[in-house]
Amino acid sequence: MSDTTPARVDELADAAARAFEQTVAASSGERARWLRAIADRLDLHADDLVRACGPETELGGARLRGEVARTTGQLRLFADVAEEGGYLEAIVDHAAADATPPRPDLRRILRPIGPVAVFAASNFPFAFSVAGGDTASALAVGCPVIVKAHPGHPETSRLTAGLVASALADVGAPEGMFALIEGHDAGLALVDHPAIAAVAFTGSVAGGRALHDRASGRPAPIPFFGELGSINPVVITPGADAKRGAALAEGLAGSFQLGTGQFCTKPGLVFVPRDSEVARSLPGLVGSAPHRMLTDSIAAGFSRGLEHLLSVPGVTVVAGGSEAPAGAAAPVVVRTDVAQLEKNPSPLFEEVFGPLTVLVDYDDEGQVVGALGKLEGSLTATLHAEDGERGPQLVGALERIAGRVLFDGWPTGVAVTWSQHHGGPWPATTSQHTSVGASAVRRFLRPIAYQDAPSDVLPAALRDDNPLGIPRRVDGVLEVPRRA
Amino acid sequence: MSDTTPARVDELADAAARAFEQTVAASSGERARWLRAIADRLDLHADDLVRACGPETELGGARLRGEVARTTGQLRLFADVAEEGGYLEAIVDHAAADATPPRPDLRRILRPIGPVAVFAASNFPFAFSVAGGDTASALAVGCPVIVKAHPGHPETSRLTAGLVASALADVGAPEGMFALIEGHDAGLALVDHPAIAAVAFTGSVAGGRALHDRASGRPAPIPFFGELGSINPVVITPGADAKRGAALAEGLAGSFQLGTGQFCTKPGLVFVPRDSEVARSLPGLVGSAPHRMLTDSIAAGFSRGLEHLLSVPGVTVVAGGSEAPAGAAAPVVVRTDVAQLEKNPSPLFEEVFGPLTVLVDYDDEGQVVGALGKLEGSLTATLHAEDGERGPQLVGALERIAGRVLFDGWPTGVAVTWSQHHGGPWPATTSQHTSVGASAVRRFLRPIAYQDAPSDVLPAALRDDNPLGIPRRVDGVLEVPRRA
Numbered sequence: 025m026s027d028t029t030p031a032r033v034d035e036l037a038d039a040a041a042r043a044f045e046q047t048v049a050a051s052s053g054e055r056a057r058w059l060r061a062i063a064d065r066l067d068l069h070a071d072d073l074v075r076a077c078g079p080e081t082e083l084g085g086a087r088l089r090g091e092v093a094r095t096t097g098q099l100r101l102f103a104d105v106a107e108e109g110g111y112l113e114a115i116v117d118h119a120a121a122d123a124t125p126p127r128p129d130l131r132r133i134l135r136p137i138g139p140v141a142v143f144a145a146s147n148f149p150f151a152f153s154v155a156g157g158d159t160a161s162a163l164a165v166g167c168p169v170i171v172k173a174h175p176g177h178p179e180t181s182r183l184t185a186g187l188v189a190s191a192l193a194d195v196g197a198p199e200g201m202f203a204l205i206e207g208h209d210a211g212l213a214l215v216d217h218p219a220i221a222a223v224a225f226t227g228s229v230a231g232g233r234a235l236h237d238r239a240s241g242r243p244a245p246i247p248f249f250g251e252l253g254s255i256n257p258v259v260i261t262p263g264a265d266a267k268r269g270a271a272l273a274e275g276l277a278g279s280f281q282l283g284t285g286q287f288c289t290k291p292g293l294v295f296v297p298r299d300s301e302v303a304r305s306l307p308g309l310v311g312s313a314p315h316r317m318l319t320d321s322i323a324a325g326f327s328r329g330l331e332h333l334l335s336v337p338g339v340t341v342v343a344g345g346s347e348a349p350a351g352a353a354a355p356v357v358v359r360t361d362v363a364q365l366e367k368n369p370s371p372l373f374e375e376v377f378g379p380l381t382v383l384v385d386y387d388d389e390g391q392v393v394g395a396l397g398k399l400e401g402s403l404t405a406t407l408h409a410e411d412g413e414r415g416p417q418l419v420g421a422l423e424r425i426a427g428r429v430l431f432d433g434w435p436t437g438v439a440v441t442w443s444q445h446h447g448g449p450w451p452a453t454t455s456q457h458t459s460v461g462a463s464a465v466r467r468f469l470r471p472i473a474y475q476d477a478p479s480d481v482l483p484a485a486l487r488d489d490n491p492l493g494i495p496r497r498v499d500g501v502l503e504v505p506r507r508a
Numbered sequence: 509m510s511d512t513t514p515a516r517v518d519e520l521a522d523a524a525a526r527a528f529e530q531t532v533a534a535s536s537g538e539r540a541r542w543l544r545a546i547a548d549r550l551d552l553h554a555d556d557l558v559r560a561c562g563p564e565t566e567l568g569g570a571r572l573r574g575e576v577a578r579t580t581g582q583l584r585l586f587a588d589v590a591e592e593g594g595y596l597e598a599i600v601d602h603a604a605a606d607a608t609p610p611r612p613d614l615r616r617i618l619r620p621i622g623p624v625a626v627f628a629a630s631n632f633p634f635a636f637s638v639a640g641g642d643t644a645s646a647l648a649v650g651c652p653v654i655v656k657a658h659p660g661h662p663e664t665s666r667l668t669a670g671l672v673a674s675a676l677a678d679v680g681a682p683e684g685m686f687a688l689i690e691g692h693d694a695g696l697a698l699v700d701h702p703a704i705a706a707v708a709f710t711g712s713v714a715g716g717r718a719l720h721d722r723a724s725g726r727p728a729p730i731p732f733f734g735e736l737g738s739i740n741p742v743v744i745t746p747g748a749d750a751k752r753g754a755a756l757a758e759g760l761a762g763s764f765q766l767g768t769g770q771f772c773t774k775p776g777l778v779f780v781p782r783d784s785e786v787a788r789s790l791p792g793l794v795g796s797a798p799h800r801m802l803t804d805s806i807a808a809g810f811s812r813g814l815e816h817l818l819s820v821p822g823v824t825v826v827a828g829g830s831e832a833p834a835g836a837a838a839p840v841v842v843r844t845d846v847a848q849l850e851k852n853p854s855p856l857f858e859e860v861f862g863p864l865t866v867l868v869d870y871d872d873e874g875q876v877v878g879a880l881g882k883l884e885g886s887l888t889a890t891l892h893a894e895d896g897e898r899g900p901q902l903v904g905a906l907e908r909i910a911g912r913v914l915f916d917g918w919p920t921g922v923a924v925t926w927s928q929h930h931g932g933p934w935p936a937t938t939s940q941h942t943s944v945g946a947s948a949v950r951r952f953l954r955p956i957a958y959q960d961a962p963s964d965v966l967p968a969a970l971r972d973d974n975p976l977g978i979p980r981r982v983d984g985v986l987e988v989p990r991r992a
Contacts, residue, residue, distance in 0.1 A: 045904070048904070048907075048908075049900075049904075104984075108984075110981070110986055113947070115926050115927035115946075115947075116927065117925045117926055117927040117928075125921065125923075127923045127925065128917060128923060130923060130925055130927045130928060131927055132926075132927035132928070132929050132945070132947075135907070137940065236724070236729065237724070237725070240720070240721070240724035240725075240729075241721070241724075244884070244885075244933075244934040244935070245720065245724075245934060245938060246934075247939065247940065400728070401728075411962075414962065414964075414965050416533075419965055420529070420532070420533075423532075423619070423956060424532075426956070427954070427955065427956060427957065428956070428957040428958075428959060429956060429957070429958050429959065429961065430959040430960065431958075431959065431960045431961045431962060431965065432960060433612060433959055433960050437609065439609075439611045439612060439614060441601045441611060441614055442599050442601055442616075442981055442984050443599035443600065443601040443614045443615055443616035443957055443981075444601075444614060444616070444957060445616050445955045445956070445957040447954075447955065449728075449954075450728040450729060450730075451728070454729060455731065456621065456731065456950075456951075456953065456954045456955070457955075458955065461616070461957075462599075463597070463599075463616070463955065466940075467940075469940065470911070470931075470933075470940045471911065471929045471931070471940070471941075471942065471947065472907060472910070472911060472912070472913060472929070473911065473912040473913070473927055473928060473929040473945075474912075474913050474915075475912060475913065475914040475915065475917055476914065476915045476916060476917050477913065477915045478895075478898065478915060480898075481898050481903055481915065495986050497594070497926055497927075500588075500592075500926055502594055502979045502986075502988045503988070504986045504987070504988055
């Protein structure tokens with residue numbers, strides 16, 4: 025154990041505040057350089073990182089190697105986002121002396137919000153941890169970052185943090201730009217610190233709720249961007265089941281067992297037509313070997329969740345569910361009927377983190393729409409359907425509860441692109457801004473408008489000659505300069 | 509008194525939720541039609557509105573007439589924003605089958621968040637009230653609105669609400685799209701209602717904090733967009749004072765006494781060089797006649813605030829401050845020294861809502877930068893300076909605490925434009941999004957990404973042929989179609 029002391033948290037937060045005084049005005053080129061230096065450093069040490077992480081997480085080498093690559097790709101994407109400059113939402117309105125009343129010259133831009141506290145997740149020891157998407161998107165816009173390490177992979181966290189810090193130092197980033205802390209109480213002290221301007225979190229509903237309430241309850245509340253929990257409903261229509269039920273069962277089996285089910289986007293609740301091919305085929309595709317979970321407490325939570333589910337009358341195990349040693353879990357499929365959902369929203373509508381999925385038999389679309397209307401928010405909602413089966417009622421019900429709506433795919437696997445988005449109504453996330461995808465930077469920005477500012481005081485992005493060559497809205501019209 | 513009953517709040521919120529099922533998919537043309545119909549209806553009845561409002565607020569006819577025009581202009585701006593479509597932040601990333609790993613087709617857009625609760629302000633009975641900017645920006649993106657009327661102008665609120673409702677009905681907007689409620693407890697019930705997806709508020713720090721905590725404390729927290737309090741610091745440099753001190757005193761006198769000082773953007777704390785022309789000239793420009801305030805409680809708050817200020821040693825009245833009858837206030841200027849700010853952040857750094865400003869004598873820029881560093885957030889910060897006096901330290905200190913930074917102007921008067929912005933760090937506002945200006949709509953939107961969606965399921969804004977002709981980012985490149 026090496027919990028960070030309260031005094032040290034203070035020091036680091038104060039150092040971040042001092043760094044912010046410099047980075048608030050850092051150029052996009054400078055910020056892009058930081059991110060690419062980190063990416064290069066991590067790539068260079070990928071073998072060390074994977075070696076450190078394997079024993080801590082029990083995730084396989086191939087998966088971990090892929091995740092390092094995803095993490096460095098993510099850092100480079102945010103470098104591109106910083107340089108492209110559209111994220112600044114620059115708006116220039118020239119003065120209109122003849123308007124009634126006369127209008128001043130007014131120019132708006134997004135600026136960094138201040139030092140950010142990042143709470144690392146357990147299940148992506150690279151991509152949602154020390155140098156993950158939250159850190160990358162905060163640094164991209166000039167916000168210093170203090171990461172609270174996840175206790176599930178302390179050595180990996182320290183190794184990553186060392187690489188990040190040395191890469192930043194080597195390209196001349198200000199001191200105090202990045203730090204790692206450890207320990208539950210240190211995390212709370214960080215959220216409370218007046219220098220911290222926003223919190224990003226990926227984890228459980230209980231942990232996220234506690235931090236959300238703490239951030240909201242400060243004398244000066246700060247935004248809390250959490251990704252908490254998600255059941256990720258899937259609807260399979262009669263047409264899809266009839267045409268490709270066996271293939272759908274294979275896809276589902278792969279998706280819910282992937283990474284021992286330890287993904288935020290694991291499909292947890294699957295609506296299937298009564299007497300479906302999917303339900304017939306799935307049991308033969310479920311593994312029986314238990315696998316070690318990320319942490320003992322995650323394994324214990326999985327057991328409790330399964331037990332809770334099976335306490336509901338009419339909920340039965342139809343595949344898997346073999347005994348597992350402490351700290352491990354074996355895949356399991358349970359089955360019930362749509363009528364049970366109505367009667368037992370708890371626990372049937374609650375996420376069980378791990379290799380478990382719930383099949384729900386239904387008779388008609390109305391029942392599915394009704395059940396979806398009672399679900400809390402999810403990161404994803406998926407529809408497998410044939411032409412003529414994607415009615416506005418059903419699609420509308422999926423849209424209302426989710427941040428990403430998938431058609432004929434599986435929700436695990438989150439591509440990092442400009443359009444990607446990882447969030448949804450509570451408890452999927454707490455806000456209208458989310459991690460993953462280029463727009464994740466918006467969480468760490470706030471608008472400033474300049475009124476009648478002399479040109480030499482304006483940020484470069486707002487000067488008349490647009491020296492950065494970025495997209496801007498000028499006198500109401502969006503303009504995109506041609507790139508050389 | 510006609511407080512809305514809890515049962516009625518329930519009914520209205522449920523009706524808003526039903527309306528939302530239709531308006532979530534309303535076209536931009538449809539939404540623009542709603543807003544323009546409301547604007548036309550209010551313009552048509554401007555005389556009635558001004559007549560109703562005068563006795564309730566003691567604001568003059570010219571001011572009120574101007575405010576109605578501002579309100580209808582604002583409604584029409586948001587209609588333009590809806591039609592232009594850039595606010596949707598549409599992003600299209602085509603599938604990349606040869607990427608590692610292969611990428612699906614992914615398209616992101618902003619969608620309306622759900623029914624919005626709007627808490628009307630006292631000091632703008634039109635522009636920040638029933639049909640004000642919060643209502644306009646929510647309707648613009650398809651969110652039904654329930655307004656909690658401010659008790660300071662109940663008849664004006666009811667009259668406005670009737671006009672809004674009938675205009676919406678006449679152009680075929682869904683029932684439940686708009687409603688008015690009255691009473692403190694009804695407002696709380698509204699914030700608690702599960703159908704409400706966001707809260708917008710303009711008012712006091714105490715009231716705003718209570719609602720913020722309530723919205724954050726719900727079983728499913730919702731975003732609270734509040735505009736709470738702002739001292740709006742002004743810095744006058746030695747050069748500016750020497751060159752145009754008398755004119756600056758005139759500008760300041762006009763700005764802090766405007767509307768009996770009842771503006772969120774009133775300059776409340778003015779740093780002047782020791783022995784300034786501004787301080788010499790100002791007393792002669794301060795009126796002595798008391799004026800009735802918007803409400804008795806605002807007048808009482810003003811008296812208490814002034815008394816509290818004068819309890820600080822070294823704080824003296826230098827102009828105005830004549831006795832006022834209950835419910836009224838007379839303009840007053842108090843003066844102190846920068847050393848006092850250090851010793852008495854409370855109450856010297858707190859907003860006193862009404863016709864009062866505090867002159868603070870300083871000796872050098874370092875003192876001003878130091879004092880600004882201790883201020884809480886403000887809507888605005890203003891610098892009056894000559895060339896060579898706008899150093900990065902001073903400008904940086906102003907940027908850090910404010911949402912709008914003005915040069916050689918006065919903060920009262922908020923032009924409604926694309927670039928306008930009305931917010932700042934806590935307690936100016938609670939969030940990274942603010943009322944006033946085109947981007948106010950962002951408060952009532954959340955992202956949805958569509959993965960591999962068939963074209964007939966996609967919102968029009970995301971279809972390959974871009975039938976709405978809106979700006980979009982396609983495969984990483986921002987594209988602005990030419991308008992016919």
